[in-house]
Amino acid sequence: MLRLWGRSNSINVQKAMWCVAELGLRCERIDAGREFGRNKEEWFLKMNPNGLVPVIDDRGFILWESNAIVRYLAETYDQGGLCPDDPKLRGQAGQWMDWASFSLGGPMTTVFWQLIRTPDEQRDRAALDKAAESCRGFYALLDRHLQGRDYMLGERLTMADIPVGAFTHRWYALDVPHGDFPALRAWYEKLRQRDGFKAHVMLPLS
Numbered sequence: 555m556l557r558l559w560g561r562s563n564s565i566n567v568q569k570a571m572w573c574v575a576e577l578g579l580r581c582e583r584i585d586a587g588r589e590f591g592r593n594k595e596e597w598f599l600k601m602n603p604n605g606l607v608p609v610i611d612d613r614g615f616i617l618w619e620s621n622a623i624v625r626y627l628a629e630t631y632d633q634g635g636l637c638p639d640d641p642k643l644r645g646q647a648g649q650w651m652d653w654a655s656f657s658l659g660g661p662m663t664t665v666f667w668q669l670i671r672t673p674d675e676q677r678d679r680a681a682l683d684k685a686a687e688s689c690r691g692f693y694a695l696l697d698r699h700l701q702g703r704d705y706m707l708g709e710r711l712t713m714a715d716i717p718v719g720a721f722t723h724r725w726y727a728l729d730v731p732h733g734d735f736p737a738l739r740a741w742y743e744k745l746r747q748r749d750g751f752k753a754h755v756m757l758p759l760s
């Protein structure tokens with residue numbers, strides 16, 4: 555059976571677990587990271603020398619990095635579905651997955667840490683406002699992309715939706731001005747109907 559190490563409130567764990575749920579795979583999730591510890595122990599560092607979650611063990615095959623995990627699971631268990639057959643579409647899926655991590659992810663992490671993990675009196679308001687403004691710019695871009703599309707790559711959910719979808723849930727759960735983005739909101743409402751999204755992404759922020 556597939557095993558995954560990582561606490562349920564980590565966005566990177568959420569991406570992987572949402573993917574697992576979309577694929578209908580049986581998976582044992584073991585809490586690790588922050589208050590659960592385990593991730594700096596020797597046996598864990600043998601799996602992931604970075605000491606970070608998530609990590610999966612798929613019948614002896616160890617893999618870390620959440621986007622790589624999503625890509626591996628989609629390719630292994632749903633080629634032609636979550637993982638598109640067409641190499642061009644697959645390339646675009648990778649493009650949006652990397653964009654979520656390397657463009658949107660930076661300011662989203664600042665907003666999340668400032669609002670959820672930093673006590674009010676220690677908050678850096680200027681950094682928070684600047685990051686939130688930057689996020690609105692990225693969500694405006696996403697809104698334009700989603701106009702006329704049901705999902706990131708067109709008519710069906712693919713692995714391209716997973717990282718941006720997880721960030722978008724956080725965005726709407728964070729207490730900042732979100733901007734008026736109808737296509738983004740319509741896509742997000744579709745994600746909210748999915749069992750895997752409900753179970754693994756729509757969790758209280760902590």
Ligand SMILES: N[C@@H](CCC(=O)N[C@@H](CS)C(=O)NCC(=O)O)C(=O)O
Pocket residue numbers: 564565566567586587588593605606607608618619620621
């Ligand atoms: N690029 C990595 C980042 C992994 C990462 O930073 N994980 C965080 C949780 S989101 C972590 O393990 N933090 C330490 C901890 O929870 O103790 C990925 O996408 O998997």
